[in-house]
Amino acid sequence: MIASAPLLVTAAPLAKPAEPVSAKAERAATEAERQSQRDVAALVKQLVQHFEQGDMTAFENLIHPAMVGHVAFMRAAREAVAAEKQPRLQLKDITFSQTEDAEHIRFRWEKRWLALPALAPQVASGDATFHFRREDKSWLMTGQAGDNPFARHKNSGPNSTDPFDEVRPSRLNHRTFP
Amino acid sequence: MHVAKLARRPLLRPIAGFVLFVLAIGSAAASQDQANEHVLSLWAQTSQDGTATLVRQADGSTRLEWRLNLSQDVYRNVITAPQDSGQTITPFGTGDFNKTQFSTEVRLVSTGGDQAYLQWAGAASNDRAVLSRYREQLSNLQMGAVGPRYAVNAGDVAANFSQLGSTLGLRGLHVSRQFDGWALASHVGVIGESWEALANRAALDGRPARSRFLRDVYGAKLDRAWSGSLKTFLSFQGYEDRESSLPQAPFAPSTTRAGTMGFNYQQGQFLLTGEAARSRFQEKNLSERVDRAFVLDGTWRSGAWAFRGGWHDVGPLFVSLAQAVPPGVREHYLGADWTAAPWLMLGMDARDAVARTAALEFPSLDPELPPPPPLPATRNRARTLNSRANLNLGMASPSWMGWNMGVNAAQTRSEDASNQESSNDNFNAMLSYASAKWQFSSNMGIGKLSSAAAPTADSRSRNEQINLGRTWSETTATGLPVWSLGLQLNLGRNNQRLLSQGTSTTTSTLGVTMSGQRTGWGQASLALSESITTQPNGGADLKSRMAQLEMTRPLGTMNTLRAYYRYMQRNSGTATLETTERVGGIQINLIW
Numbered sequence: 001m002i003a004s005a006p007l008l009v010t011a012a013p014l015a016k017p018a019e020p021v022s023a024k025a026e027r028a029a030t031e032a033e034r035q036s037q038r039d040v041a042a043l044v045k046q047l048v049q050h051f052e053q054g055d056m057t058a059f060e061n062l063i064h065p066a067m068v069g070h071v072a073f074m075r076a077a078r079e080a081v082a083a084e085k086q087p088r089l090q091l092k093d094i095t096f097s098q099t100e101d102a103e104h105i106r107f108r109w110e111k112r113w114l115a116l117p118a119l120a121p122q123v124a125s126g127d128a129t130f131h132f133r134r135e136d137k138s139w140l141m142t143g144q145a146g147d148n149p150f151a152r153h154k155n156s157g158p159n160s161t162d163p164f165d166e167v168r169p170s171r172l173n174h175r176t177f178p
Numbered sequence: 179m180h181v182a183k184l185a186r187r188p189l190l191r192p193i194a195g196f197v198l199f200v201l202a203i204g205s206a207a208a209s210q211d212q213a214n215e216h217v218l219s220l221w222a223q224t225s226q227d228g229t230a231t232l233v234r235q236a237d238g239s240t241r242l243e244w245r246l247n248l249s250q251d252v253y254r255n256v257i258t259a260p261q262d263s264g265q266t267i268t269p270f271g272t273g274d275f276n277k278t279q280f281s282t283e284v285r286l287v288s289t290g291g292d293q294a295y296l297q298w299a300g301a302a303s304n305d306r307a308v309l310s311r312y313r314e315q316l317s318n319l320q321m322g323a324v325g326p327r328y329a330v331n332a333g334d335v336a337a338n339f340s341q342l343g344s345t346l347g348l349r350g351l352h353v354s355r356q357f358d359g360w361a362l363a364s365h366v367g368v369i370g371e372s373w374e375a376l377a378n379r380a381a382l383d384g385r386p387a388r389s390r391f392l393r394d395v396y397g398a399k400l401d402r403a404w405s406g407s408l409k410t411f412l413s414f415q416g417y418e419d420r421e422s423s424l425p426q427a428p429f430a431p432s433t434t435r436a437g438t439m440g441f442n443y444q445q446g447q448f449l450l451t452g453e454a455a456r457s458r459f460q461e462k463n464l465s466e467r468v469d470r471a472f473v474l475d476g477t478w479r480s481g482a483w484a485f486r487g488g489w490h491d492v493g494p495l496f497v498s499l500a501q502a503v504p505p506g507v508r509e510h511y512l513g514a515d516w517t518a519a520p521w522l523m524l525g526m527d528a529r530d531a532v533a534r535t536a537a538l539e540f541p542s543l544d545p546e547l548p549p550p551p552p553l554p555a556t557r558n559r560a561r562t563l564n565s566r567a568n569l570n571l572g573m574a575s576p577s578w579m580g581w582n583m584g585v586n587a588a589q590t591r592s593e594d595a596s597n598q599e600s601s602n603d604n605f606n607a608m609l610s611y612a613s614a615k616w617q618f619s620s621n622m623g624i625g626k627l628s629s630a631a632a633p634t635a636d637s638r639s640r641n642e643q644i645n646l647g648r649t650w651s652e653t654t655a656t657g658l659p660v661w662s663l664g665l666q667l668n669l670g671r672n673n674q675r676l677l678s679q680g681t682s683t684t685t686s687t688l689g690v691t692m693s694g695q696r697t698g699w700g701q702a703s704l705a706l707s708e709s710i711t712t713q714p715n716g717g718a719d720l721k722s723r724m725a726q727l728e729m730t731r732p733l734g735t736m737n738t739l740r741a742y743y744r745y746m747q748r749n750s751g752t753a754t755l756e757t758t759e760r761v762g763g764i765q766i767n768l769i770w
Contacts, residue, residue: 069507071561
C-alpha cells in the first residue's frame with residue numbers, strides 16, 4: 001500500500017436540485033459532455049489502479065462522501081487490499097449510458113490475485129455497474145451495483161456464475177440489475 | 179535489502195540505448211495493464227474531439243455534419259503460463275489479434291435551438307480478453323431531440339430521478355418536459371445485460387446470452403419549483419421481470435413498485451436534500467414485501483469551514499429502481515474541512531453504519547422438491563473515522579515554495595452478526611515537491627488489521643515509496659512547447675507480517691520511466707520495472723520484470739499512428755506461477 005496526498009472533498013449531496021429542461025437542452029451533448037466521458041473513463045482507470053496499488057487514500061478520494069453504503073464499500077475494499085496480493089483487475093465488455101451530469105457504466109470483470117498465506121493463484125469474475133456524478137468540475141463515484149470487484153472474493157473461476165449470489169437477501173436490489 | 183539487490187541489476191543499459199532512439203521525452207507514464215487501456219479507450223473514444231459540429235450559415239439555418247472515429251489495432255500476444263493453469267494466472271492467450279473500435283455522431287441544430295442527434299459506438303475483436311462473449315459488441319446507441327423546454331432520448335438512456343427513485347441506465351425512451359415552475363420526466367424501457375442479451379444473440383462461449391431476466395422498467399417524476407431556493411418532487415417507478423426471457427432460471431422473477439417524495443433546499447452556501455420512499459416488492463409464489471427508505475444529506479460552507487452530514491436508512495426489503503442503493507443500510511455521517519490557515523487544511527469524516535438483511539424464505543423452483551432453507555436475518559455494524567491534514571508549505575514561506583505535506587489516518591471498527599469484532603487501522607504520511615523541472619514525492623504508511631472472526635488474516639503492514647522526476651523542455655518565444663523530455667524513478671517497499679503464522683511477505687520494486695514529445699514529431703515513452711516478492715511460507719522469491727515501449731506519431735492534424743510493445747515476466751522462480759506476456763502491436767486512429 002502506498003499513500004497519496006489527501007484531497008479535501010466537500011461534495012454536495014447526491015440529490016441535486018432539478019435542473020430546468022431548457023438548461024439541459026442548451027448543454028446537451030456539448031463539448032463539456034463529451035469531456036465528461038473522457039473524465040469518467042479516466043476515473044474508472046484510476047479506481048482500478050489505486051486498488052491494484054493498494055493506495056486506499058487516493059481510492060477513497062474518488063468516492064462521493066454521500067454515497068449510500070459508503071462505509072461498507074470502503075471497508076470491503078480495505079479488507080481486500082490487505083488479503084489479496086498482486087491483484088490484477090481486468091475490465092471488458094463495457095457498455096454505458098449517460099446524461100450531462102451522470103454516467104452509468106456496466107462491465108464484466110475478472111480479478112486475479114495471490115491469496116495469503118501461501119500466495120496461491122486465485123481468480124474471480126462478475127458483472128458490475130458503476131454510477132458516477134459530476135460535482136462541479138470533477139466526477140465522483142456515487143454507487144455500485146452487481147458484483148463488487150473491490151471486495152474480497154473466493155476463487156470462483158473466470159466465468160463464474162453463482163446462483164446463490166442471485167438470491168442473497170442483501171442483493172435483492174441487484175438481482176436482475178446487470 | 180531487496181531494493182539493494184535490484185539496484186545492482188543492469189537496468190540502466192537499455193535506457194541508454196533508448197535515449198538515442200526516443201524522439202523526445204515528456205510526461206507519459208507506462209500503464210499498469212494495457213488490457214484495461216484497450217477497453218476503456220473504446221468507451222472514451224466516443225468522446226474524442228472529432229465529434230460532429232454544426233456550422234451556422236449566414237442565413238441563420240444550420241448545416242449537418244457528422245464525424246466518425248475509427249481505431250484499428252493489430253497485435254500479437256505471446257504468452258507462456260504454467261501448464262494446466264488455464265486462465266487462472268493470465269487472461270491472455272497466444273495469437274494474432276485485431277480490434278476495431280468506432281464511434282459516430284450525427285447532430286442537427288435548428289435555428290430555434292432544437293437539436294437532433296444520433297450517436298453510436300461499437301467494437302469488434304477476435305481477442306476474448308477484450309470482448310469476452312461476442313466478436314462484435316454494440317457499446318452505446320443513443321438518439322434523440324432536445325429543445326429549450328423538452329428532451330426526448332431513446333436507446334441507451336440514463337434516468338437520474340433521485341437517490342431513492344429511478345437511478346439507472348436502461349434501453350428505452352426517456353422524455354422530459356418543462357412547464358412554468360413544473361417539470362415532468364418519464365422513462366420506459368428494458369434492462370438487459372447488453373444489446374446482445376436483449377436480442378438473445380448466441381454467445382461464442384456457448385453459454386446463454388442472458389444470465390438474468392429481462393426487466394421491463396417504467397417511471398415518472400414531477401418536479402415543482404416553489405421558489406428559487408425550494409424545490410420538491412414526487413416520483414413513481416417500477417419493474418416487472420419477463421419470466422419467459424430466462425428459462426430454467428435459478429431464481430424467481432419479481433415485480434416492484436416504488437414511490438418517493440423529496441425536496442431540495444438551497445440558500446447561499448447551505449444545501450439540504452431529503453427523500454422518503456416506500457416500495458412493494460414481490461417474488462413469484464411469495465407474499466408481497468413492503469419496506470421504506472429515507473435519506474437526508476446536507477452541506478454548508480461558512481468562511482474557512484465546510485461541513486457535511488447525512489443520514490440514510492434503507493429497509494432491508496426496500497427495492498426500487500435506485501440501482502446502486504444497497505438494501506438494509508442504516509448509516510449516518512458527519513464531516514468537516516477547515517482551512518485553518520492559507521497553508522493548513524484539516525479535515526475529518528466520521529461514519530457509523532449498520533447493514534441489515536431480513537429473514538427470507540425462497541420459493542421452490544421445482545414443485546416436487548422442497549424449497550431452499552430460509553435465510554436468517556443478520557446485522558453487522560461498522561464505524562469509521564478518517565482524519566487528515568494537508569500543509570502547503572509554500573504558502574507558509576516562499577523558501578518552501580512547491581513543498582506539500584499530508585497525513586491521513588483511517589480507522590474502522592466493525593462487528594459482524596455474531597458480535598465478533600474486527601478492526602482496520604491505516605496511517606499514511608506524504609511529502610512532495612514540484613517545480614517546473616523537478617518532482618519528488620515520498621509516502622510512508624502503516625496498517626493493522628485484526629479480525630476475531632478470521633484471525634488468520636490478522637496482519638501488520640508497512641509501506642514506503644519514493645518517486646523522483648526531472649523534466650527538460652524548450653518553448654518558443656511565444657510560449658508554445660517545442661519539445662519536452664522527462665525521467666522518473668520510483669522505489670517502493672511493502673512488508674506485511676501475518677500474525678497468526680508468524681511469517682511475512684515483502685515486495686520491493688524499482689522502476690524507471692522515460693517519456694517525451696516533440697511538436698510535430700509525436701511522443702514516446704519507455705517504462706522499465708522490476709520487483710521481488712518474498713513468500714511467507716518460504717520458497718524462492720517471486721521476481722517480476724516489465725518493459726513497455728510506446729510511440730505515437732501524428733498523421734496530419736487529427737489522426738495518429740501508435741506502436742507499442744510490452745514485455746512482462748511475472749513471478750519467475752516458481753514453476754506454478756511464472757508467466758511471461760509479450761504484446762506488440764500497431765494502432766491507427768482515424769477521424770473523419
